[in-house]
Amino acid sequence: MGRAFEYRKKAKFARWGAMARNFTKVGREIAIAVKDGGADPDTNPRLRTAMQNAKGFNMPKDRVEAAIKRASSKEEGDFEEIVYEGYAMHGIPVVVECATNNSNRTVAMVRMHFNRCGGALGKTGSLEFMFDRTGVFELEADKVDMDELELDFIDAGAEDITTATIEVEEGVEQEIIVIHTKFEDFGQMQKFLEEKGIEPKKSNIQRIPKNTQKLDDEQEEEVMKLIDRLEEEDDIQEVYHNLE
Structure with missing residues (x-):
């Protein structure tokens, strides 16, 4: 009983640590996006992406707004x-x-x-x-009709479309659709998803070996x-x- 409790406690602290690191990471994404293109997500695609990623990490809305406010003022140093x-x-x-x-x-x-x-x-x-810079979009599978949209995804720049299962919290899994694009097609896919009202769980440029x-x-x-x-x-x- 004691060892099981210690294991659960360590696992809980590990999750908290991972969440804190994710919040720090996305906070810096927001800071860089605001410095680069302003604090209005309607006119700043990079900021919209950072805010979507924050939501995917379950970052509270007030913390996202505070990060944008800090980045817009002199409180935040330049990253x-x-x-x-x-x-x-x-x-x-x-x-x-x-x-x-x-x-x-x-x-x-x-x-x-x-x-x-x-x-x-x-x-x-x-x-x-040794690496290809690749656009990667993670979409919640239950919010996307693949039968209807698969060809549209390809037209928008999708080079590869797969499915995966991720753990969103302890004991809770979620099926996602993962779309890969060329680096230069990242913005085109982002625009297409926005037009269709599809909000990615996460999207970024990755280096694929x-x-x-x-x-x-x-x-x-x-x-x-x-x-x-x-x-x-x-x-x-x-x-x-x-x-x-």
Whole structure:
């Protein structure tokens, strides 16, 4: 009984930690979007996307509005988007996307994690050829009529349409439709979904590896040690690799 309680407690704290990191991440997305295109979501597509993602993470509406207000004032420092690249152990390429108001702090932190986990930070741009920048849209399956819209999705730029099941909270799963587009078709798909009144659960540009590498369990654990440490940092938005 005691051990079971401890396990549930740890799992609960892990979920809270993940939620807090997601809120920080989407808060910085909102800040960058507002600085880039203004505080009106009607005229700022990037802000609309950030707000949709906030909703997908169950971020309270008042926190979203507060993030927009801070970004519109002098309360919020300017966040800079920076990409770092390097290799984890066993030659696994890793791309780290950051949003930071202190690039010196962030590069030192990223380098520290690479070094401590047996990897090495490399030159920016050296790994670009290993990944395709791809638009990814996650839609709630029960709100989309695929029989009616599949061909329209393709016309709007969908290159691949799949389904997946995700856990939205403990013990509760949800089926989603995942649409991939070329990088240059992201805006076109976003516009199409808006015209159809379909609000994505999540949408962003991701780096999809062109090829993947398979390691044994011990080697994979060594690589994931670096990935996990990077993903826990507030300055880091996304971490990509080609581990199978």
